[in-house]
Amino acid sequence: MQDALTFTAFSKKINEIYGNVNEERDFEYIYSYLCRNCSYLSRSILRDGNSKLFFAKSFSWLFSVAGKLEVDLGDVFRRKYPRACPYCVTAPCQCNETHRAPVNKAPAHAVRLSLINMYNTDMNSSAELGLEKAILRMGEIYPANKAIWKAFGSFYHFSRLFEELGEIHEAYSGYKKDGEKIKLEEELADVTAWLLSAWGIHHKSDSLSDCLLDYYIDNCPVCKKSPCVCTEYSDRPQMLADKASLEEVKAKIVELISLDPSLKAEIGELLSSMDQAIDTVSTVDAKQAVGSVKRALTQMEGAINKADDVTGRTNKVLASIKSILSTLESFKDYWPG
Numbered sequence: 278m279q280d281a282l283t284f285t286a287f288s289k290k291i292n293e294i295y296g297n298v299n300e301e302r303d304f305e306y307i308y309s310y311l312c313r314n315c316s317y318l319s320r321s322i323l324r325d326g327n328s329k330l331f332f333a334k335s336f337s338w339l340f341s342v343a344g345k346l347e348v349d350l351g352d353v354f355r356r357k358y359p360r361a362c363p364y365c366v367t368a369p370c371q372c373n374e375t376h377r378a379p380v381n382k383a384p385a386h387a388v389r390l391s392l393i394n395m396y397n398t399d400m401n402s403s404a405e406l407g408l409e410k411a412i413l414r415m416g417e418i419y420p421a422n423k424a425i426w427k428a429f430g431s432f433y434h435f436s437r438l439f440e441e442l443g444e445i446h447e448a449y450s451g452y453k454k455d456g457e458k459i460k461l462e463e464e465l466a467d468v469t470a471w472l473l474s475a476w477g478i479h480h481k482s483d484s485l486s487d488c489l490l491d492y493y494i495d496n497c498p499v500c501k502k503s504p505c506v507c508t509e510y511s512d513r514p515q516m517l518a519d520k521a522s523l524e525e526v527k528a529k530i531v532e533l534i535s536l537d538p539s540l541k542a543e544i545g546e547l548l549s550s551m552d553q554a555i556d557t558v559s560t561v562d563a564k565q566a567v568g569s570v571k572r573a574l575t576q577m578e579g580a581i582n583k584a585d586d587v588t589g590r591t592n593k594v595l596a597s598i599k600s601i602l603s604t605l606e607s608f609k610d611y612w613p614g
């Protein structure tokens with residue numbers, strides 16, 4: 278596993294691509310996209326969707342929020358998590374036993390001093406922290422997170438992430454009132470920690486650096502430029518993309534029927550539900566149509582696989598069904614369930 282990206286290197290990349298456009302945007306705009314992508318990330322993990330895409334987007338918006346606030350995310354992360362849990366001041370975290378009190382029962386001022394000392398030692402050992410090392414660090418401080426995830430799923434992990442996201446907004450409004458940034462920096466460090474930890478558990482043997490570098494291989498993935506020239510809310514054409522995907526599925530069903538016209542009686546009506554979905558671009562209609570195509574074709578695929586007389590034509594029909602089903606997979610991230 279390579280450690281290509283440090284916090285600084287990724288901040289720099291995000292700033293090169295999005296520094297200009299983010300300058301024009303306000304905090305709330307950038308923060309709302311961070312929330313949106315974290316929620317889609319949570320869903321993609323629950324539904325076995327393309328979580329790497331939403332990890333890339335969530336980290337990008339998180340670094341954009343930090344850039345907007347002129348916060349050095351790597352530094353605030355290392356300050357809050359200097360190779361120890363900031364509450365029990367040890368690793369692995371013992372908060373479960375100490376109820377978030379320091380293991381050595383040290384008073385608050387002494388705790389602060391030990392955390393600062395640990396931070397200084399960490400900074401002296403390396404000026405830059407790589408993202409992969411930060412992921413490992415989360416696993417070392419909080420091994421229980423992985424155990425909870427493995428036993429009960431990702432719910433607890435994401436409820437903690439969303440709690441921290443809410444706290445960013447509260448800290449931001451505090452910052453607007455009194456100009457004090459420390460609370461905000463701590464909350465940004467917490468969101469960073471939960472996101473890194475989620476990657477470390479869900480994509481244990483994959484490199485986050487590679488995922489992020491791949492995502493930006495052609496600069497901004499939407500306009501393909503660096504600096505990005507996307508206008509505000511330029512993600513709107515999703516509706517048109519949905520329409521195009523629905524049309525692709527419909528065309529494939531037409532092709533399938535032309536391979537074996539006897540199928541028309543069985544799946545002909547799927548075409549009219551596709552037409553309705555394309556017409557209304559309603560998510561409910563689209564989900565219904567996609568769902569019924571999936572059910573009908575999965576059933577048909579099963580029946581063909583059971584049959585003994587597999588002819589050249591049945592093979593073609595089977596390949597066509599498989600191709601439609603794999604197209605339907607791409608809907609999963611947007612219309613799960």
Ligand SMILES: [Zn+2]
Pocket residue numbers: 362363364365366367370371372373377
């Ligand atoms: Zn702890």
Ligand SMILES: [Zn+2]
Pocket residue numbers: 497498499500501502505506507
């Ligand atoms: Zn762009």
